[in-house]
Amino acid sequence: MPLFDVYPINDIVIQKAKGSFVWDENNVQYLDMYGGHAVISIGHNHPHWVERIEKQLHEISFYSNSVKIPIQNQLSEKLNQISSKENYQLFLCNSGAEANENALKLASFHTGRKKILAFSKSFHGRTSLAVAATDNPSIVAPVNETGNIDFIPFNDTEVLLSYFQNSGNELAAVIIEPIQGVGGIHVATKDFLQTIRTLCTKYNSLFIADEVQCGYGRSGKFFALDHAGVHADIYSVAKGMGNGFPVGGILIAPHIKPKYGMLGTTFGGNHLACAAALAVLEVIESEKLIEHAHLIGEKLSKSLMELNEFTQVRGQGLMIGFDVPEKLKDLKRNLLNRQFIFTGEAKPNIIRLLPALNISGDEITKFLNAIHLEIKLVHKEKSRETENIIRN
Numbered sequence: 001m002p003l004f005d006v007y008p009i010n011d012i013v014i015q016k017a018k019g020s021f022v023w024d025e026n027n028v029q030y031l032d033m034y035g036g037h038a039v040i041s042i043g044h045n046h047p048h049w050v051e052r053i054e055k056q057l058h059e060i061s062f063y064s065n066s067v068k069i070p071i072q073n074q075l076s077e078k079l080n081q082i083s084s085k086e087n088y089q090l091f092l093c094n095s096g097a098e099a100n101e102n103a104l105k106l107a108s109f110h111t112g113r114k115k116i117l118a119f120s121k122s123f124h125g126r127t128s129l130a131v132a133a134t135d136n137p138s139i140v141a142p143v144n145e146t147g148n149i150d151f152i153p154f155n156d157t158e159v160l161l162s163y164f165q166n167s168g169n170e171l172a173a174v175i176i177e178p179i180q181g182v183g184g185i186h187v188a189t190k191d192f193l194q195t196i197r198t199l200c201t202k203y204n205s206l207f208i209a210d211e212v213q214c215g216y217g218r219s220g221k222f223f224a225l226d227h228a229g230v231h232a233d234i235y236s237v238a239k240g241m242g243n244g245f246p247v248g249g250i251l252i253a254p255h256i257k258p259k260y261g262m263l264g265t266t267f268g269g270n271h272l273a274c275a276a277a278l279a280v281l282e283v284i285e286s287e288k289l290i291e292h293a294h295l296i297g298e299k300l301s302k303s304l305m306e307l308n309e310f311t312q313v314r315g316q317g318l319m320i321g322f323d324v325p326e327k328l329k330d331l332k333r334n335l336l337n338r339q340f341i342f343t344g345e346a347k348p349n350i351i352r353l354l355p356a357l358n359i360s361g362d363e364i365t366k367f368l369n370a371i372h373l374e375i376k377l378v379h380k381e382k383s384r385e386t387e388n389i390i391r392n
């Protein structure tokens with residue numbers, strides 16, 4: 001049976017991984033500046049993560065949510081403590097889309113309303129409501145289309161104010177990525193996020209922060225929204241939460257009350273997923289990875305700006321994006337094929353950097369040296385072309 005061919009893939013087989021490196025079947029080493037799609041938070045195969053999962057595997061890996069699962073409580077306590085969202089409640093699921101699906105559904109249950117506000121260039125996942133709130137018509141199937149989602153421009157406070165004036169009383173929730181990922185690393189302004197908070201409170205709508213990509217320490221704070229000094233009513237998390245073990249969740253403010261049967265999932269919160277997620281938080285804490293992401297991310301951004309080749313270097317912490325000029329249009333491909341470095345991308349010409357939060361200074365230097373070399377090579381090729389034109 002062939003695999004359903006939906007992913008444009010690189011002709012590479014990864015067989016081994018450790019920290020910020022992966023190795024292919026020929027033992028070629030690659031530096032992972034992509035974090036396997038923003039998923040690797042504490043480094044590939046971190047020994048503490050392996051040990052915790054292994055130990056859990058020998059005890060019990062799964063039982064349904066019909067019994068007490070104390071490791072879920074351990075995880076929620078640790079998450080409360082590290083995220084400083086102290087009285088928040090935790091609902092566990094399996095992916096980012098599922099987290100957002102539940103966040104949106106919960107907002108609708110809570111408010112009794114149907115309308116959702118989302119923003120240009122947003123990405124919230126591929127399930128029904130999550131994809132409907134995603135600003136990419138090419139991935140919205142006819143059955144996902146709903147008149148319940150409105151889109152307005154990202155970071156446009158004027159439009160936001162007038163939207164609330166007209167529709168605030170019908171609005172169940174605003175969903176926003178405090179740093180847009182798939183959309184090309186665009187940081188929401190403090191003013192915009194604070195205004196969303198004020199308006200949601202005034203109109204009794206819920207503020208959902210989609211922190212699936214930008215959360216879990218990546219921005220240099222536990223949640224990217226923390227940079228704006230306001231709280232969301234619901235935070236959705238996934239990617240970095242399990243460091244590659246599939247797990248997601250929503251953190252829910254204390255004023256939102258649960259009811260039996262309101263939300264549910266078979267696999268969400270299983271023992272193995274909780275062991276992986278606990279290991280991640282323990283490493284984030286013991287290795288001080290949030291502070292590290294902030295400091296090393298700032299250095300990396302500064303070094304990229306100083307190259308004077310990229311028009312805009314954007315982002316926070318270790319979530320960095322920059323526009324690649326036409327003359328360097330093959331940079332991503334060349335970094336992979338000539339320098340053995342994985343990076344991420346966003347359309348049309350943006351490179352996204354989402355490395356593990358414990359990437360070292362030496363590994364960052366290796367990346368910057370590779371970029372230097374690629375820029376030099378392109379300049380050399382260009383001057384050779386010019387010489388040929390002059391000669392001929």
Ligand SMILES: Cc1ncc(COP(=O)(O)O)c(C=O)c1O
Pocket residue numbers: 095096097098100123124125126177181182210211212213214238239
């Ligand atoms: C901000 C954001 N939300 C939601 C998702 C969907 O997550 P998943 O692919 O785990 O369903 C993604 C995935 O890229 C994302 O970046």
